[in-house]
Amino acid sequence: MSVFSSLMLALTAAAHGPLWHDNLHWRGQSASMTIQPGGGFLLQAAHDKRMIPVPPYAVQTASPLFDGLYAMAQDDLRQDSVGSIRDDAFDHGQPMPCTCFETGAKWHYVWTRDLSYAVDLGLWRFDAARSRNGLRFKLSDSRMAGAPKGPFVMQDTGSGGSWPVSTDRVAWFLAARHLLDDPAFADTTWRALTATLVQDRRYVFDAGMGLYRGETSFLDWREQSYPAWMATDVVPIAQSFSLSTNVLHYQALLLAARLAGEHHDARAAEYQAQADALKDAINTRFWRADRGMYMSYLGGDGTPYDSYDLLGIALAIDSGVADAGRARQALANYPVWPAGSPVIWPERSDQPVYHNRAIWPFVSAYALRAARTLDDPAHIAFEITSLMRGAALAGSNMENYELTTEATHVDDGKLSGPVVDSPRQLWSVAGYLAMVSEGVFGLGDDGRIEPKLPVSLVPMLFGNKATISLQLPGRRITLQRPKKLDGNLLVADRIDPHGDDSVVQLKAVTVPELPLRSKVPPFAPPAPAAPDVTRDGANWQVRSSAPGTLYLNGRRVGAIEGTLAVPAADALQCFSVTQAGAGDLESLQSPPRCEGPVSSIEGAWPRAWTAPTAGRYQVALSYRNDHGPINTGVTAAVKQLAIRCEGSPLQTVLVVMPHSAGEQLSTTAQFDAKAGARCGFTLEQGFNMSFLANNAHYTGGAGGSDGPLNDAEVGALRIAPLPAAEGTP
Known part of the structure; x- marks a missing residue:
């Protein structure tokens, strides 16, 4: 049968x-x-x-x-x-006192997302004290002098060295909202909520997209749900946007608006406005009308992925992000x-x-x-x-x-x-x-x-x-x-x-x-190889190894079978393809192939560069981060790039350099410059999970008991012009 x-x-x-x-x-x-x-x-x-x-x-x-x-x-x-x-990666596997819940018969530790979803599903009814104890265990202040005051919710060890590759730590607030009848815990929750939201707004929110970056919640084994080529390069995941983590941030912002109102805090209206804007962005960016469902994740440039996950869709429905019509479509269309x-x-x-x-x-x-x-x-x-x-x-x-x-x-x-x-x-x-x-x-x-x-x-x-x-x-x-x-x-x-x-x-x-x-x-069919791209006069000749769909800078160009001519621009143009499969399914995206003029600036910091024309530019760093394996750790390098261009105000952008398998490019950022303007670039300290005091117990890798570590071996600064009127999608 x-x-x-x-x-x-x-x-x-x-x-x-x-x-x-x-x-x-x-x-x-x-x-x-x-x-x-x-x-x-x-x-x-x-x-x-x-x-x-x-x-x-x-x-x-x-x-x-x-x-x-x-x-x-x-x-x-x-x-x-x-x-x-206990966990082998903490305190050398020795027991750590905690009157709380362990994760399972094979998992004797407390992880943020596991505990948070479990408490939200009702464990708070059965043992409120044990639920609070576990949640407190996942909070930490910074151990760095001069760092912002917490407490912050901890993102556990994970892809590329943890946060901000993975950003679903805000699931903590799904659980905490049920336990606010205890005044001391309610106060702790309020402080953790405001501190964590400020940090995420600074480091993982993309104003152009109106979304928070980061890996799909709980779906954190890259090979299982992301394209195979991301198995050894998690930068595209750090750059991407997922439905589930954005819905979690939406729910955290709603809680912040409510608690701010109860505290007579002037930020209540700001939190509500951020929540409303995020809800609109989720519905604009993730909804795929031809499937009648919300996509699981998007590429960093907004590239749509024909991929769906049940947790993200369920959270969107339960939270009210999805209106009644879309909610019914999404549930009916999910197989x-x-x-x-x-x-x-x-x-x-x-x-x-x-x-x-x-x-x-x-x-x-x-x-x-x-x-x-x-x-x-x-x-x-x-x-x-x-x-x-x-x-x-x-x-x-x-x-x-x-x-x-x-x-x-x-x-x-x-x-x-x-x-x-x-x-x-x-x-x-x-x-x-x-x-x-x-x-x-x-x-x-x-x-x-x-x-x-x-x-x-x-x-x-x-x-x-x-x-x-x-x-x-x-x-x-x-x-x-x-x-x-x-x-x-x-x-x-x-x-x-x-x-x-x-x-x-x-x-x-x-x-x-x-x-x-x-x-x-x-x-779905397997993701194809990156397309071949060659210059032919005023056009790029783009060739795909399989029939499918061509994308340019995150936007759908159309069907491709064999070779397709695309007008060339004097700017960065990144091509990717998908393969067509049964039931009109698209494969996941191929690796991108990027063409266009790129400036590569070496040397000591600060570095300087002169803008050839007025416009918007993309910037990234060539780097190597060998402080841990691709699948775990707490030492994703998180830096801020301060950009001072003549005739423009200071621009500060985020650059993330996760654990790498050799030399590769960081996440990208964008800045504006006037024609002929001389720009200076300074690399400044950011924040990562190794800065949290509780990670002094981490003995499974760098950035733990041996002290905080937020660094990478940085090579060239790479700058490329973006197409006019494109910029951030």
């Missing part, structure tokens, strides 16, 4: 609702749950069995499987609740497989299973939130059953699953995977708990109860019962089944409070249902 045939059978079954009372069956595998005499559960998972103790908080439905998996998630959380943490929703699409045919060809439960939980935002029973039911099935078959809340089977390992030669997986992964645990409290019982972040329960799940959850109930810290929710199921969604008819117990009388309504998109090509 083909993948698509099995998908249609699975989706048809989902439409009628699973009958998962004591067991489920999936692709030749089974899981069953039995209630034990003492009140605990025994799970017979696909390849093992697990005794689950009596949970602190019970759910009572017609399904022992559903009830037992909720108990299992709490047991996973109990095991993730620790008194110390699903029989087992669940992939975290990226299209997949990569040359990469093993990890982010590629995979389901991540915490992302599925955010997709469930998005589906609830849109009152869509089809996607609500689909994500609930995907989360249940994965946990039941694996016997734990795993980090990820293979896309087509929902297995924790699939043999596929060099593409086997998931390459890395872990039981009781914290954000997966949180995603499962959120599925129960939010997805089934309708408990919102503000404490309001708003069930949106698909009628298709009534046979599993209610069976012949009149009520189902959920116990949580400090409260209990009881849902009462309606007498008639003449609709596709159960919502609240009325809510009767009885002390800490809220009794919700449900009613059935009929709402528009978004289709589950299944018939899509799974793989």
Whole structure:
């Protein structure tokens, strides 16, 4: 049976609702749950069995499987609740005291994004103190004299030496917003928020694009989702813009506007204006009308990538960045497989299973939130059953699953995977708990109860019962089944409070249902080689090795098959191509091929140069940064280039030099100069994560226990004119 045939059978079954009372069956595998005499559960998972103790908080439905998996998630959380943490890259692997959550069975540390998403998905309800402790652990002041005062949120070790290649540390504020009832923590959050936003505005915000730069949130294994040629060169990632990190910044700005208002701080209006402008820029830049979805990321010059990720789209919907029309389009157009929703699409045919060809439960939980935002029973039911099935078959809340089977390992030669997986992964645990409290019982972040329960799940959850109930810290929710199921969604008819117990009388309504998109090509074609570009009189002759689309300086020129003539300009012209594939999919972009007049200035600093004509220029540095490997560290070199041109005010631009594999070019910046103006260039200190005091514990590389390090071996200063009327897109 083909993948698509099995998908249609699975989706048809989902439409009628699973009958998962004591067991489920999936692709030749089974899981069953039995209630034990003492009140605990025994799970017979696909390849093992697990005794689950009596949970602190019970759910009572017609399904022992559903009830037992909720108990299992709490047991996973109990095991993730620790008194110390450790990682081989910090304090030489020795334990560090922290009454907090560790990341999983294989990961005994606290990482900013993992903890932040997990707390935002509801761990704050179960252990607020432990959540705050973990979040405090990810804050740090600077250890550099004269540096701005923090505390700052820490960006963990990562691509090219961490921030500002990766910039999703602001996910911290998604979590912190739920814990502001503690005055001391609220004050810490306010100070961290204002300090971190100032720093990001200075170092990663691009005024021309109106967006923040940086890698896709959580999708930080470059080969999995970026073009293969970026595996050894992360400068294009540092230069790029991603949907998810921009939505995170939007949410941080909204929180800043609210808290500034509460503090009677004059910056409230400024934060709100920045948030509004960022929302507009996200919708302008990332929306791809022909796909009906938001793109996952853009090149530094605005080049569109025919690539999409579920977390970014879910965050855009849940945050309100997407209006109702675009939100419904994006969710309906994002594809699903029989087992669940992939975290990226299209997949990569040359990469093993990890982010590629995979389901991540915490992302599925955010997709469930998005589906609830849109009152869509089809996607609500689909994500609930995907989360249940994965946990039941694996016997734990795993980090990820293979896309087509929902297995924790699939043999596929060099593409086997998931390459890395872990039981009781914290954000997966949180995603499962959120599925129960939010997805089934309708408990919102503000404490309001708003069930949106698909009628298709009534046979599993209610069976012949009149009520189902959920116990949580400090409260209990009881849902009462309606007498008639003449609709596709159960919502609240009325809510009767009885002390800490809220009794919700449900009613059935009929709402528009978004289709589950299944018939899509799974793989995009591979990115082609860089185009050949030769000068032929007044034109460039651009030749592509494969039929596809030609882009010039980030803008689409049109179809190319063989050779295409493009008018030459006395300015920098950068060409890239994509390859056409099945279903009109574009490959990821080829490496660029840039042509045009370039000035190369060597020598000691400061350096000087004279502008031949008036206009806008691009500047970059040739450099080498061998302070760490491409995939980790805290020593991405971040410098400011002060440019003093005669007849113009001082211009200061940012230059980032991540860890490199040999000599390469830095990120680019732009400046203006008048004809004949003599310009002086001075390289000044910036800021990187090695400057944070907490990274004195980092023993896995440079810039940690041996002291801050924000440097690179700098070669030529390269300057090229930009086409007139182009400049920043």
